[in-house]
Amino acid sequence: MAKFNENYLNLKESYLFSEIAKRVSAFEKAEPDKRIIRLGIGDVTLPLSGRVIESLHSAVDEMSKADTFKGYGPEQGYDFLRNAIKDYYKRNGVELDADEIFVSDGAKSDTGNITDLFSVDNTVLIPDPVYPVYVDTNTMNGRKIIYMDATADNGFLPMPDPNIHADMIYLCSPNNPTGAVYNKEQLEQWVEYALANDAVILFDSAYESFIQDKSLPRSIYAIKDAKKCAIEFCSLSKTAGFTGTRCGYTIVPKAITQKASNGSEMSLNKMWNRRQTTKFNGVPYIVQRGAAAVFTEEGMKEAQAMISIYRENAKIISDTMDRLGIRYFGGVNSPYIWFECPFGMESWDFFDKMLNEIQVVGTPGAGFGANGNNFFRLTSFNNKENTAEAMERFETLFK
Ligand SMILES: Cc1ncc(COP(=O)(O)O)c(C=O)c1O
Incomplete structure (x- = not known):
């Protein structure tokens, strides 16, 4: 059996x-x-915006004609959307390569799926309270979880403890459920800790578009060297009302590499690409067209x-x-x-x-x-x- x-x-x-x-x-x-x-x-409760709806409609029309019909698309997302996301980051001061951006059907699946890339021997650091997906997906894999206390005393923003070693660290900012947001100095400390521990930060920025204080980072990559140790998950769910339409993106920088036990070089970007091309067949073309409209000036x-x-x-x-x-x-x-x-x-x-x-x-x-x-x-x-x-x-x- x-x-x-x-x-x-x-x-x-x-x-x-x-x-x-x-x-x-x-x-x-x-x-x-x-x-x-x-x-x-x-x-969310507000309907999709006019630009998004227009773009979705015109993509539906494209699907109705033989010369514009689309079958399977690239598993990583169409270039038009990867480039739109790249430009969005650039406008926020972060330089990414388009092949570091993977279009997804939302942040929930990718925050769970990313565990495929990591050994079950890793120790995982997770705040309490927390968005439950991080805990449950690591529990399903049988990883050891260490909880870090988020309390009123630390403003619900736990900071690294140099006496505790972790290999994978989940941070969510702006946070669900607490609404707390890490500032630049705090994220710098996390990046420093991750580099010192050879750990990877799994940074959930699903609520980044709610940040209005310009001094607060909207991406972990606003922090120097974060590209060496952090993966970022984002979503159009709360940014543009895509909870039912489903589209997000995950950034896996090419700079996160490691020597394997047999001495070969491993790259998380290459591994995620391999994982996605094996287990995922991409986000629907129509949805990606709708998502691309969000990143236009009017859509934004x-x-x-x-x-x-x-x-x-x-x-x-x-x-x-x-x-x-x-x-x-x-x-x-x-x-x-x-x-x-x-x-x-x-x-x-x-x-x-x-x-x-x-x-x-x-x-x-x-x-x-x-x-x-x-x-x-x-x-x-x-x-x-x-x-x-x-x-x-x-x-x-x-x-
Ligand atoms: C912190 C956090 N991450 C991810 C998600 C899921 O986002 P998505 O709709 O893109 O799967 C949510 C949804 O509530 C969330 O609160």
């Missing part, structure tokens, strides 16, 4: 969103007349206009926290507001209080790791009216 991968037994039940759904549905049954406002969603303006709407919602939430004197993180350069549960409550108890008393649904911090136990995540992805009403209701908890 085939032996199953028993590492799956070590996965924690992923019950966060199902438990939320269960509690909400029980409430709805008991109180059908009460209107619930959802500020727990990590998904439209994406930024969408982000400003989410930002205004984030401001409504953070203004409320300011008024109530509640400690929070994120919100300015991120769509997430991560606040300390009031009344000394734990996050699931506070979830129940919000649901029962004001019918506002958020996400209990405990669902992202033990350090989230007394914190709570609200998102800016609902509309302005609902966000404002939710916050009016929130204030009544304190009257």
Whole structure:
């Protein structure tokens, strides 16, 4: 009989969103007349922008004619999109070669798939709280995970500990769930640590387009020598509303190389290329055309206009926290507001209080790791009216 991968037994039940759904549905049954406002969603709500839709339509038309029809495309992505991404980085001060950019169907799959390139013997450093994909994919492979505490004391931005050795390091900035963003000096320390430990940083920048403070890095490659030790994952999901359309990109610099045990030279860029050409057949042409529209001047303006709407919602939430004197993180350069549960409550108890008393649904911090136990995540992805009403209701908890 085939032996199953028993590492799956070590996965924690992923019950966060199902438990939320269960509690909400029980409430709805008991109180059908009460209107619930959802500020727990990590998904975008605004439709794709005009340029993107135009580009998608014209790509569909191309598929209808024999002379412009496209079959299999390059697994790494079409040149038009790789070059558009390269130019985007250049505008942000980062020089990349187009063959360091791999177009993907989103950051979730690639942050998981990248584990294919690394030995199971590696030790992995992961913050707590965290986007659960990093933990689960490494658990599936059976790697040793060391957690680093992200707490209010370090602003939810853990820094390297010279006494701890790691081989793979996951960083997410702007962070989900905490909204915290590393500054340049902090990322410099991480790059220094990675180089000193021969480690690789797996940098998730899925929320980079929410950064408005120009002094904060939007890419790990804003840091000197990061190309020698960091892979970056990015996505159009939150930048341009592609959560359902699916497109992202992963940067694997050619400078990350290593001598193998048999003395041969190994390059992560070549390995990822080999992995992708073996296991992936590329992102649909139509989607890549839509994605390329995001990187045009007009497309970028439209994406930024969408982000400003989410930002205004984030401001409504953070203004409320300011008024109530509640400690929070994120919100300015991120769509997430991560606040300390009031009344000394734990996050699931506070979830129940919000649901029962004001019918506002958020996400209990405990669902992202033990350090989230007394914190709570609200998102800016609902509309302005609902966000404002939710916050009016929130204030009544304190009257
Ligand atoms: C930190 C982080 N990385 C990656 C993703 C997934 O992005 P994608 O839609 O590109 O798969 C998310 C989605 O919520 C996320 O929060």
